[in-house]
Amino acid sequence: MTLASIDAWLAEIGDGDIEDWANKGLLRRGRKLAEASGADAVETDGERLTTRLDGHRQTLSGPGFDRLDCGCPATATCHHLVALLLLAKTTRMATIDESAAAAGAADPDWLLGDEAPLVRSLGRAHWDRAGRWMRLGLVPELEEGPAGWVAEVTERASERVRMARSAGPEAATCTCGAPRCSHRALVVLELRRRLGLFDPASVENALSREQTESLAAIERWMTQLAAAGLAGLSPAMTDQGRVLATAARQADLPRVGALMAALLDLLEQDRQGRSFADVRGIGGTLAALRLLVGSLEKAVPQVPLLRLTGVNRALYRKVAGLRLIGVAAEHWQGRLGQEGISVHCYAPGEGRWYRLTETRRPLQDQQGQWDPVEVWRHGRWAEGPPLRELPASEVLLRTGWVSAEGRLSGRPGTRLEHRALRDPAAELPVETDFGALRGRFAEVMVEDLMAPPPRLPVVIRIAQAGSRQFDPQTQWWTQPVTDPNGAELTIGILVRNPVSALKRQRMETRAPGSAQGWRLFGTLYRAQAGLALDPIALLTDGAAAWMSLTL
Ligand SMILES: [Zn+2]
Ligand SMILES: [Zn+2]
Structure with missing residues (x-):
């Protein structure tokens, strides 16, 4: 039984999973060691897989990275374990193919069952926090494949969760590096939501105790500030403000924290007598902060599902006759190794910006096969104009799809026309x-x-x-x-x-x-x-x- 579940898990993980669990360097060293050792290094007693590499003994006693063990002195992950995984995948390939075929892509028991074991394995605090995230509209960007799911969770930063289908959260990895986390919990909740097993509206308190306390403390600080006025502002008050800004960030209120920090920067500049123009800025930022804190406090019991912070592809709306001015193209690289090119466009009629993005998905683990510069040189937008002609072009999107976040889609059915612009800045808001x-x-x-x-x-x-x-x-x-x-x-x-x-x-x-x-x-x-x-x-x-x- 155990061996079958190990095989199923081995079939579902790839280089990307191993790299997210270990790192690029260990994956490379592990692969070298595996190639030097050969596949017959793997032995089994019917329940576990073992190897003996570099004079140390390695075991895999169940599905999941935390079921790995090595006798070497390394305190954390070592390249021996990477080698064991790679060798085991090769050796067990025959068995693996059969069991994977048998399992198919059905929804696994751990996902369909009662929530209690899931809460136990993910941790109550993480589970509750993920529930609050969903209540507020934070939706992970999910990709499903036969082997499982890869999800991008964009909260304060972007993290990537990989969850193998058979083994579930027990064997999942997350780039945040914690052994258990709210990102994994969010992915499980989203999967259960799709199956009708979880309703975000059922989460009663959308704000945590820390969040409520943080907002109340900032509210008191703003009242103090109003009473003291700019002239009476003391260094102790700005220091306290910095502490509150940090506390807000740590309590998952990034925007409150950022606004506080912006306000403190302006107050600091004002104190040093650097700029008169900023007095107006202080008033505006303070008003914005007040509005934000007030809305969050009031909205608590009936917060609607706010617009998501990640990108949900379902939220594209159809547009007809949208006129766009192509402005500039950029090549970008993200913190998690995502890479892409974007063409930024301005819609003068709506007064807003859009961007067309081509990116390599994190699910595709192969490195070096996708060259953004090549895409830029030879790619087209929906069989329409070449990408490299878009800047300094005017585009009429006869039929197309745009997202709430301002993304342009290239999906089939898109119809557009383009022509060169005479003055590239004529209609832009400068x-x-x-x-x-x-x-x-x-x-x-x-x-x-x-x-x-x-x-x-x-x-x-x-x-x-x-x-x-x-x-x-x-x-x-x-x-x-x-x-x-x-x-x-x-x-x-x-x-x-x-x-x-x-x-x-x-x-x-x-x-x-x-x-x-x-x-x-x-x-x-x-x-x-x-x-x-x-x-x-x-x-x-x-x-x-x-x-x-x-x-
Ligand atoms: Zn080791
Ligand atoms: Zn995480």
Whole structure:
């Protein structure tokens, strides 16, 4: 029985699972060791699989990574165990194929059964937290295959959960690295929701005790601030504010935490007498924070399922006759190894931004077979225009689908026309008042209450650029730019992969000197050090098209 369940699990896991559980380096070393040892190194007593590698003994006593054991002195995962898994997969292949065929893709018992054993194995706290997430509309992005599920959970950061079909949560991995976590619980709840076994509306308290307390403390702090006024603001109060901002982030209130931090930055600037324009900014941010905290507190008993924070493909709506201005293309790399290209477009009629994205899905484990630059050169949008012609083009989407988050779809049935633009910036909203832009960012932050802090696409016109700085410690590249009234904004690039390194290099070579009068397209977001603009493309005066910084 045990051996059959081990076989079923081995059939369902691949290199991606092993890499998420161990890491790339251990996978490589383990593979080397396995190749040197040969498949007949695996022995079985009918219940367990064992190997003897490098003079140590390894055992796999059940389905799941935590059923692995090695006698070597390594305290955590070792490459011997990776080798055991790879060898066992090879040796057991014959058995595996049969059992996998027998199991098919039916819903497994652990998923269909009573919730008590699931709560026990996932942990009550994680289970409850995942329930609250679902109540607030946090939905994992799920991909289902015959071997199981790969899910992307985007809460504060993106984490990837892999759950094998036969073994379930007991043998699941998550990139957060914790042995048990709310990400895994969220995936199980979403699977049960799809089967009608869980209803998010049944979760009574959408906010946890920590969240309620955090909101109440911030409410008291804001009252104190209002009483003291800007003149009476003490360092003790700003210190307390920082503590509350951190507490809000830790209590899963990222937007509250980010708004608090934004407010404290403005108060700090004001205290140092740096800018008059920011007094208005302080009022706006304080109002936004008040509105957000108030809505969260009031909404608790009957929070509707808020717009999800991940991307749910079902939420695309059909549009007809949407006119789009192609602006800029970018190549990007994410923290979890996701990679893709996006073409950013502006819809003048709606006054909002859209993007068309081509990406390699994390489910496809093969490395190096998908080249974003190739896709950029040869790809098309729904059998329509070549991607590389989209920037500086005008597109009429006769029939198409767009998501609530502003994604454009390339699904079959899409019909569109395109033609070249004469002036690439003619219809774009160009921001020339950076103070007002800060205010707009604060407004966007309150639009979607529980979503992670947003990235706001913007086009700015630069009156003057300051000197560039690079901090080798944090890998943070910055350049201050100012508008005609002298209000400042920071262009910031976190140089952490080849694509962001290229972006930095191009900012330095293509935007030399004062950069006066240049237009810059990018996304505005809250970085650790404050509000920053992540640049995507540049437009010099008289140029026929935007220059991408990454393609
Ligand atoms: Zn070992
Ligand atoms: Zn996790």
